[in-house]
Amino acid sequence: MTLSPRHAAQAHILMPRLETPFHSRLAALSEVNDWYTWSGYKAPHSLADAELEYFAIRSTAALFDISPMVKYRIAGPDAERYLNRLTVRDVRKLGVSRVHYTAWCDDHGHVLDDGTLFRFGPDEFRLCCQERHLPWLLDSAYGFAVTIAEETEEIAGLALQGPTSYAVLSAAGFDVARLKPFDVVTLDRVTISRTGFTGDLGYELFVPRDEALPLWDRLWAAGEAHGIRAIGYGALNQARIEAGFIVANADFMTAETALRADRVRLPDEIGLDWLVDTEKPSFNGRAAILAARRNQSLKHILVGLEIEGNIPAEHAIVYHRGKHEAGIVTAGIWSPIAKRNIAIASLERPYGERFTDDLWVEIYALRELKYQKMMKRARIVPRPFVKLARRSATPPGLR
Incomplete structure (x- = not known):
């Protein structure tokens, strides 16, 4: 069918979001119809209760659809x-x-x-x-x-995260006792890696698209005795902030999507300096990264903040001495497990580097149709905000 120019121009608006291989299972569990778009796919922000979904990550086992990755x-x-x-x-x-x-x-x-x-x-x-x-x-x-x-469309993916995730895999017949963090193995045509985005014990599983639903059902049946719960991105986002992990185009702008020249970031400006292997003779951006270090021309720094009070400070402006703009909070939550108000912030140097004290955040809290402005003290703290020994324990304990 040939579309008219007018309809062709509107095709991107009329085109529905894609559905992942696990969508039918997620839709059956959804009680709130709370969906968002992830790389063109329909994905759940939450399925029922975001708070219970978060605690599934930290207390039992959480199943998250990562097929759009x-x-x-x-x-x-x-x-x-x-x-x-x-x-x-x-x-x-x-x-x-x-x-x-x-x-x-x-x-x-x-x-x-x-x-x-x-x-x-x-x-x-x-x-x-x-x-x-x-x-x-x-x-x-x-x-x-x-x-x-x-192979995004051809390969379906699930993240199984939480303290009982190993028990679920064992009950499902997958022997992963010897799998160390960042190991990967293929069992029964399922590729399993000991990886995740929660800072907790967890695994990621990948299968061909036509084998997705049997994998879901196998894990779901095995997980019933271990408190398994399907989760959306809202709960996962809480866990990843606690773990101090960053998200592209949330905590930093990628070079291909940034519209303004001052929005791009070098690895050292978003806390990824430890990744850069300067012993390699050549890789994309090497000369520029080393020149910025040598010339001390880095302009930004990503830091962890602990903020007084319990009002999340996401997208709040960070000030030095309460009046000089120092940067912005890119992600912030009240951490249920750490019992702290935590945030990830992008600061403009020398703030966060030479000037690390007397930091404040400006929070606007909506109270009965009126915003209340609050200036709260903040201090720079190490990431991760939450560090769990079970994440790296091998073999993991059965719970």
């Missing part, structure tokens, strides 16, 4: 060399059946995205991230013997 299969004789040129970490140090967190930059050293890199074999990888980068990845592959294919 963008996934690329990268393979070929030059796959390692290509990815080592592309990303800031040394891919040569990434063993087979292992995963690492990484980032990649443009030639100016500005972060294009962050994500996880899975190594399935000497020449076979999967790159998972927030944004779509296929044209850029293909352009960057010039001269390398690699094949790059997006």
